[in-house]
Amino acid sequence: MIVLFVTLEDDIAPRFDLATEVIISRIEDGKRVEETRTLLLSTKSAEDLCALAVKEKISIIVCGAIEEEHYQYLQWKQIRVIDNIIGRYSQALHLLLHNKLIADSFI
Amino acid sequence: MSNRTVHKKTLQKANIVAALDSVPHGIAFINSNLQVLNINRFLEALTGYTSAEALGINVDCILRTSLQKKINPLQQVIQNKESVVIVGDIINRARKKIPVRFTLAPMLDYSKSPLGVIMILEDLSCLQTSKKKKGADDVFNDIIGQSPKMQEIFELLPVVAMTEASLLLTGETGTGKDLLASTIHLASKRSRYPFIKVNCGAFQESLLKSELFGHKKGAYTGAVSDTPGMFGLANGGTIYLTEIGDLPLPLQVKLLTVLDDKEFYPLGSAKKVKADVRIIAATHHDLRKLVTLGKFREDLFYRLNILQLHLPPLREREGDLRLLIDHFLHIFSDPNKQVAAHFNPKTLDLLSNYSYPGNIRELRNIVEYGTTISRGETIQPEHLPRYLFSPAEADKPAGPPATPSLVQENPVQQEQTVNAGVHSWRDAEKQLIIDTLIATKGKRTLTAKRLGWGRTTLWRKIRRYGLE
Numbered sequence: 001m002i003v004l005f006v007t008l009e010d011d012i013a014p015r016f017d018l019a020t021e022v023i024i025s026r027i028e029d030g031k032r033v034e035e036t037r038t039l040l041l042s043t044k045s046a047e048d049l050c051a052l053a054v055k056e057k058i059s060i061i062v063c064g065a066i067e068e069e070h071y072q073y074l075q076w077k078q079i080r081v082i083d084n085i086i087g088r089y090s091q092a093l094h095l096l097l098h099n100k101l102i103a104d105s106f107i
Numbered sequence: 108m109s110n111r112t113v114h115k116k117t118l119q120k121a122n123i124v125a126a127l128d129s130v131p132h133g134i135a136f137i138n139s140n141l142q143v144l145n146i147n148r149f150l151e152a153l154t155g156y157t158s159a160e161a162l163g164i165n166v167d168c169i170l171r172t173s174l175q176k177k178i179n180p181l182q183q184v185i186q187n188k189e190s191v192v193i194v195g196d197i198i199n200r201a202r203k204k205i206p207v208r209f210t211l212a213p214m215l216d217y218s219k220s221p222l223g224v225i226m227i228l229e230d231l232s233c234l235q236t237s238k239k240k241k242g243a244d245d246v247f248n249d250i251i252g253q254s255p256k257m258q259e260i261f262e263l264l265p266v267v268a269m270t271e272a273s274l275l276l277t278g279e280t281g282t283g284k285d286l287l288a289s290t291i292h293l294a295s296k297r298s299r300y301p302f303i304k305v306n307c308g309a310f311q312e313s314l315l316k317s318e319l320f321g322h323k324k325g326a327y328t329g330a331v332s333d334t335p336g337m338f339g340l341a342n343g344g345t346i347y348l349t350e351i352g353d354l355p356l357p358l359q360v361k362l363l364t365v366l367d368d369k370e371f372y373p374l375g376s377a378k379k380v381k382a383d384v385r386i387i388a389a390t391h392h393d394l395r396k397l398v399t400l401g402k403f404r405e406d407l408f409y410r411l412n413i414l415q416l417h418l419p420p421l422r423e424r425e426g427d428l429r430l431l432i433d434h435f436l437h438i439f440s441d442p443n444k445q446v447a448a449h450f451n452p453k454t455l456d457l458l459s460n461y462s463y464p465g466n467i468r469e470l471r472n473i474v475e476y477g478t479t480i481s482r483g484e485t486i487q488p489e490h491l492p493r494y495l496f497s498p499a500e501a502d503k504p505a506g507p508p509a510t511p512s513l514v515q516e517n518p519v520q521q522e523q524t525v526n527a528g529v530h531s532w533r534d535a536e537k538q539l540i541i542d543t544l545i546a547t548k549g550k551r552t553l554t555a556k557r558l559g560w561g562r563t564t565l566w567r568k569i570r571r572y573g574l575e
Contacts, residue, residue: 008175014167015198018175065171065198084200086168104200106164 001059002026003096005089006049012085012092016066017046023089024056030097046070053079062092062101129343131299133207133228136214137166139221141181150228152301152340155200159324159332166226171198174209184211185221197228206231233298249290250283251434254424255559260287260416267414268294273366275351275411276389278418281468284389285349287418292345297385300344303337308353316358317374320365326375336373338365338382345385351411352392352403359404366410386411421463421470422535428459431467435474450477450486457488460533461495537572540565544574 005023006013013019020041026034041048046066050073053061060080074081085092087107095101124145127134133150137143143161146169151157154170161169166181173195174180184191190212198204210227250261267274268291276284285304292302310318317326321336337346348354354362365371366386370379388411397403421428436449450458454477463469473492481490539558547553555565569575 011168014165014171014175015173017198018173064168065200066202067198067204068202071202083202086164106160 002057003060003062004053004058005092006063007089010088012062012064012087012089014064016049016063016070018044019049020044027097050074131343135166135226137181137226138223139185141166143169148342151335153199153205153228153230157332157334180211181224184213184224188213188221250286251430252424252427253430254427256419256423257427263416267291271385272413273386273411274414276387276416279420279466280391281466282418282420283467284418288347288387288389291387297344301341302345302347303341304347304349305337306349308350312355312358320371320373322374323376338371338384339380341384343383345387348386348388350390351388352390352394352397359407363407363410421466425536431470432458432474435471439475439478454486454488454491540568540574
């Protein structure tokens with residue numbers, strides 16, 4: 001599965017719609033199987049980010065605050081959203097690999 | 108000691124931070140590293156994070172504001188020691204974007220050295236909603252209806268909104284109890300404070316107790332931090348307890364105590380918390396029947412039932428159906444999304460003959476379904492949900508029989524209540540006319556008056572239903 005982390009420097013970005021940086025990783029059987037890709041976005045746009053997630057066939061998005069409208073859209077597109085995450089990206093990845101990352105958590 | 112020194116000492120002793128809990132704006136104290144030191148109760152309700160959770164966390168992660176720029180305005184305030192006002196928004200824990208006016212003021216010590224920033228957040232959503240209404244000066248405009256039964260409710264709403272008494276909303280499912288509760292809150296003096304909705308049927312008993320009254324850290328396994336509870340969060344505002352009929356008996360006792368004493372103990376706490384909260388309760392159950400069955404406490408029923416509003420089912424709201432259809436059509440018809448703009452007469456006829464056991468919620472869903480499925484301009488009968496065409500499925504009764512729609516029980520209204528088992532709006536209306544004619548011994552003027560119609564309207568309807 002392909003996971004997209006919405007980041008701000010080393011942390012999970014506080015807001016999905018204001019993010020300009022994402023990290024994409026492929027994870028299988030609790031291991032990262034492909035080098036991570038960092039994408040810098042030219043504009044801050046939740047719609048563009050949703051389109052990117054669909055285009056990249058993302059299975060899971062890990063982010064901070066996200067509006068209900070975008071959350072529902074991603075769910076409808078079969079993308080699981082783990083939102084309201086506060087903490088480091090590396091810690092979020094670690095917890096995700098161990099299947100322990102849940103929405104609404106301080107990590 | 109001089110008076111000046113005494114005043115200073117008093118101010119130092121005062122717990123200013125606790126006092127800010129009663130201010131109707133969100134307030135955050137932030138240190139120079141941009142970490143949260145404290146947030147007041149209003150901001151807890153606005154963001155969904157408690158002060159304990161927010162402590163020490165970067166302010167951007169808690170408030171999720173639109174102020175995240177390369178040059179952080181918070182740092183500028185600390186450097187320049189000058190206040191700034193910015194309009195922006197936040198996204199709260201419930202994924203809601205809230206427009207906010209931020210006032211950022213430097214927090215200075217007595218030697219004028221900066222300690223951090225005080226951030227004041229003013230919720231602008233009410234202001235923006237009223238702007239959207241384009242001059243509408245009345246929050247009650249959100250509720251649509253012109254039927255006599257709705258007119259009765261509209262007449263009562265301003266009075267009900269201005270009182271502090273507990274209010275019980277009754278009515279079948281989908282009749283608009285939630286909308287009515289939030290409208291009453293917005294029209295009340297408490298509108299600047301939070302409106303908190305709790306579904307009493309959605310939680311287990313133990314969880315609901317903690318959800319309503321909060322808990323102290325360590326009160327039970329998993330209680331890792333202090334939680335204010337819904338009553339705490341709604342302080343100064345309104346708490347809306349929906350599905351009150353599903354409230355477990357032990358909690359009914361506790362709720363009664365809160366209503367009487369205006370204070371409560373959070374779970375695991377020995378300290379009483381004051382609850383300055385107005386309670387609006389709603390149910391689709393017949394609470395009197397539940398009292399008779401021993402499932403609802405009689406004393407609590409009378410405590411909640413100080414004021415009562417009954418929302419009529421859609422089948423009893425003559426003339427409102429078309430208004431609501433047009434309203435929902437307007438909502439779902441977006442030319443950019445290429446959805447249908449109108450119904451064809453046959454479809455409208457079908458819709459006006461349906462009984463709507465799910466009331467307005469069901470009508471809304473039907474209109475949304477129709478606008479989505481139809482690709483062209485007009486919504487045809489085949490664009491409506493299939494179940495509308497199978498009467499056995501469509502006409503299942505939805506809730507308990509209707510009760511009178513006024514604050515006090517009214518025998519005339521009771522006579523007007525539509526008999527259970529009617530199948531469509533037309534049947535219901537015909538039955539209503541027959542019942543009222545019987546009650547008035549065939550006097551048409553009196554019948555028209557009781558039904559809230561003109562004599563001509565009554566005559567036309569009598570002819571239409573062949574009751575001459």
